[in-house]
Amino acid sequence: MIDSMRLALIEDDERIGEFVEKGLAQDGHVVDWSRTGPDGLADLTSRTYDAAIVDVMLPGKSGFDVIRAARQRHITTPIIVLSARDAVDDRITGLDAGADDYLTKPFSFAELVARLHALVRRATTAPASYRLSYADLSLDIRTRRVERAGTAIQLQAKEFALLEYLLRNPERVLSKTMILEHVWEYGFDPQTNVVDVLVSRLRAKVDRDFTPKLIHTLRGAGYVLRAEG
Amino acid sequence: MSSARKAEHRRPWRSLAFRVNAWYVIVFIASIAALVATAVPTVRRALDRADSVVVEDRVERHVAVLATGLPEYRAAVAHADALGDPEVPVRIRDNHGDTLYEHGDVAAAHITAVRSAGDLHLEVGAPRAPWSSVFAELRTSALLLALGALVLAVCGGYVLTRRGLRPVRELAATARDVIRSGDLSRRVPEHHSTDELEEVSTLFNRVLAHNQALVAGMRASLDNAAHDLRTPLTRLRGTAEVALRSDDPAAARDALGLCIEQSDQLLAMLRTLLDIAEAESGIMKLDLQPVALPRIARDVVELYEHVADEHGVALALTAQDVEVRADPARLRQALANIVDNALKYTPRGGTVTISTERADEAGIIRVRDTGEGIPPEALPRIWDRLYRAEPSRSRPGLGLGLSLVKAIVDAHGGKIDVASTPGAGATFTVALPLA
Numbered sequence: 001m002i003d004s005m006r007l008a009l010i011e012d013d014e015r016i017g018e019f020v021e022k023g024l025a026q027d028g029h030v031v032d033w034s035r036t037g038p039d040g041l042a043d044l045t046s047r048t049y050d051a052a053i054v055d056v057m058l059p060g061k062s063g064f065d066v067i068r069a070a071r072q073r074h075i076t077t078p079i080i081v082l083s084a085r086d087a088v089d090d091r092i093t094g095l096d097a098g099a100d101d102y103l104t105k106p107f108s109f110a111e112l113v114a115r116l117h118a119l120v121r122r123a124t125t126a127p128a129s130y131r132l133s134y135a136d137l138s139l140d141i142r143t144r145r146v147e148r149a150g151t152a153i154q155l156q157a158k159e160f161a162l163l164e165y166l167l168r169n170p171e172r173v174l175s176k177t178m179i180l181e182h183v184w185e186y187g188f189d190p191q192t193n194v195v196d197v198l199v200s201r202l203r204a205k206v207d208r209d210f211t212p213k214l215i216h217t218l219r220g221a222g223y224v225l226r227a228e229g
Numbered sequence: 230m231s232s233a234r235k236a237e238h239r240r241p242w243r244s245l246a247f248r249v250n251a252w253y254v255i256v257f258i259a260s261i262a263a264l265v266a267t268a269v270p271t272v273r274r275a276l277d278r279a280d281s282v283v284v285e286d287r288v289e290r291h292v293a294v295l296a297t298g299l300p301e302y303r304a305a306v307a308h309a310d311a312l313g314d315p316e317v318p319v320r321i322r323d324n325h326g327d328t329l330y331e332h333g334d335v336a337a338a339h340i341t342a343v344r345s346a347g348d349l350h351l352e353v354g355a356p357r358a359p360w361s362s363v364f365a366e367l368r369t370s371a372l373l374l375a376l377g378a379l380v381l382a383v384c385g386g387y388v389l390t391r392r393g394l395r396p397v398r399e400l401a402a403t404a405r406d407v408i409r410s411g412d413l414s415r416r417v418p419e420h421h422s423t424d425e426l427e428e429v430s431t432l433f434n435r436v437l438a439h440n441q442a443l444v445a446g447m448r449a450s451l452d453n454a455a456h457d458l459r460t461p462l463t464r465l466r467g468t469a470e471v472a473l474r475s476d477d478p479a480a481a482r483d484a485l486g487l488c489i490e491q492s493d494q495l496l497a498m499l500r501t502l503l504d505i506a507e508a509e510s511g512i513m514k515l516d517l518q519p520v521a522l523p524r525i526a527r528d529v530v531e532l533y534e535h536v537a538d539e540h541g542v543a544l545a546l547t548a549q550d551v552e553v554r555a556d557p558a559r560l561r562q563a564l565a566n567i568v569d570n571a572l573k574y575t576p577r578g579g580t581v582t583i584s585t586e587r588a589d590e591a592g593i594i595r596v597r598d599t600g601e602g603i604p605p606e607a608l609p610r611i612w613d614r615l616y617r618a619e620p621s622r623s624r625p626g627l628g629l630g631l632s633l634v635k636a637i638v639d640a641h642g643g644k645i646d647v648a649s650t651p652g653a654g655a656t657f658t659v660a661l662p663l664a
Contacts, residue, residue, distance in 0.1 A: 089514070106492070106496060108489075108493075156535075157531075158531065158534075158535065184528075184531065184532050186528075186532060186561070186565075187558060188558075188562045188565070189497040189500065189501070190532065190565055190566075190569060191566065191569045191570075191573075191630050192533075192536055192569050192572065192573070194532055194533065194535065194536050197535045197536045197539050198535050200539075201535055201538075201539075218486070219483065219486025219487065219489070219490065220485070220486040220487070220488065220489025220490045220493070221486070221489065
């Protein structure tokens with residue numbers, strides 16, 4: 001797993017750029033921030049990045065054009081697009097231009113980080129493991145056996161899917177949207193918070209009778225699998 | 230505005246009624262004139278030919294009598310019997326052109342036949358009087374007739390076009406009214422006739438009614454959105470403001486988390502409002518394909534099984550195989566909202582049943598709950614944006630769910646109905662076109 005990433009950020013909005021740069025720097029990543037399309041393209045082509053974050057509406061050259069130009073020059077850096085428009089067309093245009101992922105504004109910072117990690121991991125193709133574990137919690141994908149501190153735990157299908165997702169992303173904040181998409185492949189906001197309900201059920205089985213607590217709620221951000229705090 | 234102004238002050242001769250009339254009157258006069266111009270000479274020529282035959286015939290008889298001598302001839306003409314035609318003007322002249330005898334006025338005859346018998350030259354004319362007076366009479370009566378027809382054509386044509394164009398004038402007047410006053414409730418008077426212009430009025434009224442409904446809907450949704458956005462915005466602002474005044478870092482962290490949650494709620498609401506607007510205006514992109522209804526129902530059961538369990542409500546599925554033409558993601562969203570709503574209104578120990586079945590022309594999804602039901606007076610309003618039947622005011626939810634469901638179902642060309650017995654639950658039925 002990569003701890004520190006070198007990232008290119010192409011974003012013309014000062015406030016958004018500032019919080020993305022600051023947030024990523026806090027996590028120990030190095031960010032090169034350019035404010036126009038041509039500057040961003042120059043960054044992307046002049047050095048190697050682990051991933052790039054590209055806004056669509058940019059002065060000089062649109063984000064899509066920057067990505068297209070970069071791909072034409074055989075730059076394979078994984079790219080995530082930021083857009084204020086939620087239109088399906090935009091998403092398709094972005095992916096057609098050569099982007100790897102798409103995030104609609106306003107976005108959760110935790111989600112941006114998680115998606116960046118997913119992109120980088122995809123790019124480095126980590127070997128798949130059948131057995132996932134964190135602290136004294138373990139899960140076997142083939143046998144579907146879950147144990148904590150040697151005690152077997154019975155999980156329902158969606159609970160299992162959620163725990164697998166958390167174990168694949170330990171100590172990383174997962175937003176409700178990401179969990180909805182990952183566990184149910186559902187892309188809308190349900191009126192009742194089905195994610196809250198599933199997390200609390202999983203917690204009852206995995207955390208209630210054990211210490212330390214592993215599944216934590218970060219208000220407004222999502223959930224995280226972590227051994228302390 | 231300027232074109233409407235222009236129409237109001239249009240001069241009478243610029244009107245369609247006037248121009249159509251004027252055109253027909255001109256055509257009418259021109260054709261009568263042409264008819265007269267060609268018919269009269271033709272008739273005249275025909276009559277002249279008939280006259281000349283008669284005159285030729287007479288002149289032979291006259292020459293025969295004249296051959297017996299001038300005095301005999303004179304006597305014969307005077308008695309008329311021998312020639313059988315006293316009205317015929319004749320004149321006899323000698324080689325010097327001096328008139329020897331004249332009976333009647335040969336110079337006035339329009340056709341004259343001349344024969345010579347020895348030194349005498351005989352001229353016989355055709356009587357003109359009867360034909361000329363007939364023509365004069367004919368001309369007068371034709372003129373009178375034409376004048377009468379002209380008056381009738383002008384008046385009748387004017388009345389007919391004015392009456393016929395009445396729907397257009399009324400339509401223009403209504404349009405002007407609507408533009409000037411902004412009052413979309415005005416309608417063009419309908420006369421229940423079957424002519425084409427009447428149909429235009431009916432269609433125009435339908436467009437007006439549609440616009441009125443749209444504008445009313447937009448106003449209502451804007452009011453509601455403004456109202457319902459105010460509440461979370463107030464919470465958001467309040468939370469941040471109170472946290473700023475406190476010195477407790479833990480409380481500040483909590484407040485920041487709350488702010489994010491509240492902004493997420495705002496965003497969710499904004500998305501739903503946009504979805505509804507898109508679906509209702511017909512610009513929602515639907516990825517239509519054959520979709521198995523049981524599959525969608527199972528997805529939604531999976532999404533809500535844990536929630537139902539927490540509520541102590543059984544979530545049952547009775548699936549009959551049927552494929553409809555729909556956008557799977559949107560259909561799932563619609564069904565999820567119906568089920569979400571049903572779970573909210575069903576008390577512990579109750580059941581929510583999703584069933585799919587095939588009807589004659591449609592695929593049906595039904596969601597039946599055993600909740601408190603919907604009061605009859607609330608039934609027509611449950612599709613309204615942000616409407617919540619009073620008892621549920623305290624429950625979470627945006628009140629937009631069912632409006633979105635209806636908008637999505639409508640966008641698919643489907644139908645949604647609700648039936649309810651208060652106290653005995655409600656049943657939502659969605660019918661979608663078969664694949």
